[in-house]
Amino acid sequence: MMAKNQPTPDERPGFAIMNGRLMPYADAKISIMAPGLTFAVTIFEGLRGYWNAEREELNIFRIGAHLDRMAFGMTLMELDGPPSADDFTYQILEVTRANDIREDCYIRLQAYVDEWGDMTATGPVGSSVICRSRPRVSAFEIGKHFCVASWRRNTDDASPPRIKATANYLNSRLAGMEAKRNGYGGAIILNHDGSVAEGPGGCIFLRRGETLITPSVTDGILESVTRDTLIQLARAAGRNVEERKVGRTELYLADEMFYCGTGQEITPMLSVDGKPIGSGEPGPLTRDLQRDYDALVRGHASPGFSDGWLTPVWGNS
Ligand SMILES: Cc1ncc(COP(=O)(O)O)c(C=O)c1O
Numbered sequence: 001m002m003a004k005n006q007p008t009p010d011e012r013p014g015f016a017i018m019n020g021r022l023m024p025y026a027d028a029k030i031s032i033m034a035p036g037l038t039f040a041v042t043i044f045e046g047l048r049g050y051w052n053a054e055r056e057e058l059n060i061f062r063i064g065a066h067l068d069r070m071a072f073g074m075t076l077m078e079l080d081g082p083p084s085a086d087d088f089t090y091q092i093l094e095v096t097r098a099n100d101i102r103e104d105c106y107i108r109l110q111a112y113v114d115e116w117g118d119m120t121a122t123g124p125v126g127s128s129v130i131c132r133s134r135p136r137v138s139a140f141e142i143g144k145h146f147c148v149a150s151w152r153r154n155t156d157d158a159s160p161p162r163i164k165a166t167a168n169y170l171n172s173r174l175a176g177m178e179a180k181r182n183g184y185g186g187a188i189i190l191n192h193d194g195s196v197a198e199g200p201g202g203c204i205f206l207r208r209g210e211t212l213i214t215p216s217v218t219d220g221i222l223e224s225v226t227r228d229t230l231i232q233l234a235r236a237a238g239r240n241v242e243e244r245k246v247g248r249t250e251l252y253l254a255d256e257m258f259y260c261g262t263g264q265e266i267t268p269m270l271s272v273d274g275k276p277i278g279s280g281e282p283g284p285l286t287r288d289l290q291r292d293y294d295a296l297v298r299g300h301a302s303p304g305f306s307d308g309w310l311t312p313v314w315g316n317s
Contacts, residue, residue, distance in 0.1 A: 009244055017091045017129040020083065022098055030126060035111025039119040040167035043073035043112070046262050049096060049105040049131070049313065050297045058102060059310035061262075061297045063089055065225045066109075068207060072164035074111050080123035082111045088129065089311070096131040096313050106134035106263065143268030143282050144185030144259070146199070148248060153189045153197035153220040161197070161220050168222075172200030186259060188251065188272065190239040191220045196246040202261030203227040203268075206246065206254035206277075207285050209310035213250075213311065216243040226260045233292050236303050239285075256283025266290045 015283035018028040035041040045067070049060045062127050067085040074082045083091070093105055107129065154161060154171045161168055173187070174197030179187035188204060189197045197220035198204055205214045205227075212234050218225050234241050251257065256278045257269035266289055268282030277283075 005137065011131045011133070012093075013130055015095060015100045017095045017127075019126055019128075020091065021085065021092060025130065028128060031115050033116040034112060034114045035117045035119060035121045036110075036114060036166075040165070040170075041077060041079075041113040041119070041121070042110055042166040043070060043077055043079070044164055044166060045070045045107075045109040046077060046234070046243065047103065048134070048235050048262050048265075049107065050299075051103045051105075052298045053190040055299070056102070057299070057315055058313040059297070059299055060096070060107065060313065062085070062225050062229070062264075062309050063092065063311050064126070064308060065228070069164060069223065069225070070109060070111070073165060076160070076163050077116065077165065078122050079111055079113065079125045080250055082125050083127050085277065086128075091129045092131070093131050093311075101133060101146060101313070103133050103223055104135055105131050107131045108172070108312050122185045134263075137263070137267070138222070139185065140265055141269040145267050145271045145274075146186045146259070147182060147184040148275050149178050149187040151175045151178065151189060151279075153191050155192065158220075161222055164218070166168050169178060169200075170174055171217045176200040186267075186269075188241070190248060194248060195219060196248065196251065197221055198224075199259055199261075202259045202264050202267070204257065204259055205230065206244075206251065206257040207255065207283060208255060212239055212281055212285065214241070214243055214245060219245060224261060226262055226265070226276070229296070230260060230266070230289055230293065231306050233289060233296065233303070236305065237288075237292070251277075254278065254285070256286055258283075258286045258289070266293055 013025050015026040016028040049058050049067050151174045153159045175187040175189045190198050203224045213235045251272045252275050259267040268286050
């Protein structure tokens, strides 16, 4: 069954870019024997574009950080001659304009081994870029209930979470399915040492007293762009932020918690394993960060550290 937050066939974009060429979305197809499919030899990225209604401008948020991460993943996966950051930047703007998007949207980039090959094939490399309308998720406002999954996070020396490889989402899927089956809105995945890693598609922050805490980049997480943005926003506002190991039982002690990522943005976490977090309602720091994040991504605020983070789609045309 198709997930509710995915576009129906009627809502899919008119155009996609495949191998650098703009084409109808329905024509963008890969081989059924592509190693990108058969052995999950695929690196991808997800970015958001935010509509600024006053200026009638759409800005893509932190293209540079997303493309750096994509480049690292493609290098680690040893893909032959994948598109450059300039190629992808051009294609992101081209496909967004071709679909005439003037509202909040989501962009997905993929680079994979196409055609037919074994699991060590490094080419031919195919790539795709799509952009679709995607409003804010309702959980941004109302939050979600989480559980700790029984599945453990894949490790850096086996299937490194630091790269955004589709293969890593087997682990995410298993945890996410378990949470869904048990009636929760999301999962928290622990490392083999019992410390907190992240969720299936986002990072975790908790507040204890005046301190904002999040697992560090060596704790089995994707080096999240949203996580980095929130750390910088919080520090700029004079808050104390600790990047360190988080124990499972610390989750139950938290005064508030939230889940973050490009797609989810900032989702309040209301309970863990049926135990309410703080008051069981979205916390005050979560609300402050949601407000500051929204101002930043829409171009209503430009703290000193954020130069170059917004790429206008229509202003340059
Ligand atoms: C496993 C995982 N962790 C964290 C994140 C958040 O990363 P970002 O903020 O760069 O979107 C994502 C989102 O794509 C993810 O899939």
